[in-house]
Amino acid sequence: MKILVAVDSLKGSLSSIEANKAISEGLLKANPDFSVQSLPVADGGEGTVEALVYATGGQFVDSVVTGPLGQPVRARYGILGDKMTAVIEVAEACGLPLIPKEERNPLFTTTYGVGELILEAIEKGCRDFIIGLGGSATNDAGVGMLQALGYQFFTKAGELAGLGGAALKEISRIDMGKVPDKVKAAKFRVACDVNNPLYGLNGAAYIYGPQKGATPEMVLELDEGLRNFANVVLEQLSTDLQSISGAGAAGGLGAAFAGFLEAELESGVKLILELARFEEQLQGVDLVITGEGKLDGQTSMGKAPAGIALLAKQHRIPVIALAGDISEGNPSLHESGITAYFTIVGGPTSLEKAMNPETTRTNLQRTGEQIGRVLQLF
Template structure:
């Protein structure tokens, strides 16, 4: 039997690699002879760089850049196995995980470090980029990234504004004269499953601002700041960011890419599936197992388990999802090749305990899942053969 194991990370408890290894242990405990293919994946957010580099046998390049609040942080960019494609995960330079919860401040947080990563890769000669958006601590519309690459955002008096979302209220004009000319010679594939517009009730500030530390008052102010920046950007580029789908991704950096870069936006999981060759690797498999920390109604909107299940369904291969927790609204998943969804929680326990034991719980759940699945499969074959 051949089983493909393609989970996302279980945030806070297991990386996608740890989840895949745990699931494999459970499978081999039940069926030591099984052929397992491990393919840790992601949906374009945190962990995407590691997924793509590992799957393609690439490597990473360490870089010190400015973090979200201006302090220097150790980041990296990845090079795929082709030696030509550069992967930049904005969370490495501008992510939530880099800021203590007590210091989160989207009014001041900047994407400057993400721009520094791009500049370093340009200096190293790369022209083909994959940008993984997600997990950002920022709400600056990508302005910091643009500033790091030479774009000047000026106020009414012609002075450059500072960094951070709050500074965008001062933006009046944009000077592109010093914007890195090499960008126009490159191609940027933006991996993101966020379709939110730049501003408004469904925009970056209202939907994602609170999780980055924005108060209700901050949210309204940040939306006004982004609205002003969108107007200034439109005058400079002709691109109307305000209600553009995907422009609100990662605090509005999705809009910066659409306005100032030769870019294409695609669903994150589709990018990962393409570059990890999942469609080829599932050929001939009897079962695909995927998973993530929480599976609920949002999973069907393009998160990892959904993308993996759709790829497997195209080959008529069933998919089982293993999750840290299972919420409401999972019924739609059954229309896309998912045969069952299982929580790894096997008894009443506190969240902290569950997260600490996640690897063991995933291993145990995987063992029981495959025992049941293949027993039922053999039973069905026997019944058909006896008729």
């Protein structure tokens, strides 16, 4: 029997690679004659760099860039096996975990470091980019990133605009004269699974600002800035940022990538599975085992297990999904192609213990072994 193990990371516990390894060990313990192969996967968020680097035989690159509060931070990105494509998770340069909770303030946080990562990759010969949005601590419409790439934004007084969301309401003019040709020639594909507009009640500030530290008063100021920025871009560049589905993603980075860098905003899991050549990996496979930290109603809305199951379903391959937590009553999970799903938690326990990496590893090994023993009955 040939089994493909492709589990997303169990956030806070194990990476995709670690989870796959634990399940594979359990399966082989049940039957050493199983043919087990694994493939790291992600949905465009955490783990995207790791999944694509391993899937394509690429390499990791460690760098130091400007963090969300203007201080240097260490950030990792990847260069894929073709040596021409870079994969970047924006959270590496401007993510929420980089800032203590009491210091989070999207009026001041910047995406400047994301632009620095892009420039570094360009200097290393990359011309194509895969960008994973999500987890940002920012609400600057990607202006910080654009500033790092050579775009200049001026206030009515003729001064260069500052960094952070608070600077957006002061912007009145855009100058692209100093953007390098290499930046203009770069091609971007962006993993984006939200459709929020840039501003308004469903926009970046109102929907995501509070989780980034914004008070109600800050949300109003941030939204005003986003609206002003969009108006300036519309007047001067004839680009309607507000009409772009997903423009509000990652504090408006979606708008910057689509509106200034001509990026395609795409389903994260579809993009990652395409680049990892997942469909090719299904050839001759008898069973797919996938999963993530929690299976719920959101799983079928663009998460990795559902994307994997849909492709497997097209090839009539059964799919078992595993998770640490499974919410009750999810017919959508079966509709997406998941044949059966199981929790790996053996009994009542605390969340802290359940998410302990060693506990998770043991639970995955045990569950993998039990699945393997059942498979031998057929």
